[in-house]
Amino acid sequence: MNASTLTANKPVAIVGAGLVGAGWAIAFARAGLSVRIYDANAEIAAKAIPWAADQLAALHRHGLLDESPDTVIRRLSLAPTLDAALDGVAYVQESVLERVDVKRTLLESIDACADDTVIIGSSSSGIQASLFANDLRISPRVLIAHPVNPPYLVPVVEIVPSTQTSSETIAFTDRLMRGIGQSVVHVKKEIQGFVLNRLQAALLREAWALQRDGIASCEDIDKTVRDGLGWRWSFMGPFETIDLNAPGGVADYARRLGPLYHEIIASRDGDGPWDADWIASVEADRRQHLSADDLASRRDWRDEQLMAFAVQRRHATSK
Numbered sequence: 001m002n003a004s005t006l007t008a009n010k011p012v013a014i015v016g017a018g019l020v021g022a023g024w025a026i027a028f029a030r031a032g033l034s035v036r037i038y039d040a041n042a043e044i045a046a047k048a049i050p051w052a053a054d055q056l057a058a059l060h061r062h063g064l065l066d067e068s069p070d071t072v073i074r075r076l077s078l079a080p081t082l083d084a085a086l087d088g089v090a091y092v093q094e095s096v097l098e099r100v101d102v103k104r105t106l107l108e109s110i111d112a113c114a115d116d117t118v119i120i121g122s123s124s125s126g127i128q129a130s131l132f133a134n135d136l137r138i139s140p141r142v143l144i145a146h147p148v149n150p151p152y153l154v155p156v157v158e159i160v161p162s163t164q165t166s167s168e169t170i171a172f173t174d175r176l177m178r179g180i181g182q183s184v185v186h187v188k189k190e191i192q193g194f195v196l197n198r199l200q201a202a203l204l205r206e207a208w209a210l211q212r213d214g215i216a217s218c219e220d221i222d223k224t225v226r227d228g229l230g231w232r233w234s235f236m237g238p239f240e241t242i243d244l245n246a247p248g249g250v251a252d253y254a255r256r257l258g259p260l261y262h263e264i265i266a267s268r269d270g271d272g273p274w275d276a277d278w279i280a281s282v283e284a285d286r287r288q289h290l291s292a293d294d295l296a297s298r299r300d301w302r303d304e305q306l307m308a309f310a311v312q313r314r315h316a317t318s319k
């Protein structure tokens, strides 16, 4: 079912138009939906549509847009207030700061003005919705819809209900996300960091520890993922990877290599937080390969790489 049918031709609202919110606006508009954009900071809000125009032009250049960028841009509008943004929308994508107090205050404001049908998905990277969305009129209609940045290029979205989210809200958000072309992961129980950032945390813990202990440089650790693990991970996950890496499949793999992994994992017990000296050492290591002045242009390069990759994935999955 297409996205406009799902929302009964009602618009969607983006609340918080920073990095992630502005990216979501593209994902919804590209799927044919009208999108209202609201940010508490008017200067940030004003940048969202020009920025989206640049990204849409790039998507078009890569053959990743079925319509003209102008057609898609016309679906985006700025809302001057939260009330105006929410008026008559089917869905709200909350994308404000990753802080319980900020998200709670916003949800209380939404509770005061949203109508009785609007569904609210939070982009939170790791805060459980029950910590900021419960015991309101809207609570059954709030859940986490956590994207990867930028959401119009990387398709996965984690749907995580709070303890008060209704099954109808989960089903609607699942259909909406699939309707705009996202790849939905259902996280069955709330846990800090959900699935994606817990997996990322496990890898980062080891990467930082290897750098701290002088085992390898940041560049060589990155290379191990970029030119090694990442090749398979771009089209299969860790379970399928190990299922294929022992003659007898995953159980055979677990028997052969389980003890090794167990000892590696146990050796990291008690690792503390990344302290100031440790962070400075990683920073110095990274800056040898990319100066701070070049971070923004390298982000543009990354997005171009993602677009080229998305083109290849489109061809691969259409075969």
Ligand SMILES: NC(=O)c1ccc[n+]([C@@H]2O[C@H](COP(=O)([O-])OP(=O)(O)OC[C@H]3O[C@@H](n4cnc5c(N)ncnc54)[C@H](O)[C@@H]3O)[C@@H](O)[C@H]2O)c1
Binding pocket: 015, 016, 017, 018, 019, 020, 021, 038, 039, 040, 041, 044, 094, 095, 096, 097, 098, 099, 102, 106, 123, 124, 125, 126, 146, 147, 148, 149
């Ligand atoms: N950056 C990422 O890679 C990434 C990826 C996935 C999810 N997220 C999550 O998305 C959310 C937004 O992150 P971001 O990186 O876009 O942050 P950001 O700082 O770029 O944007 C947040 C925006 O929210 C606005 N804002 C704050 N309070 C508001 C309010 N009450 N009403 C309206 N606007 C308000 C701010 O002005 C700002 O423009 C966070 O929960 C974050 O964890 C981030």
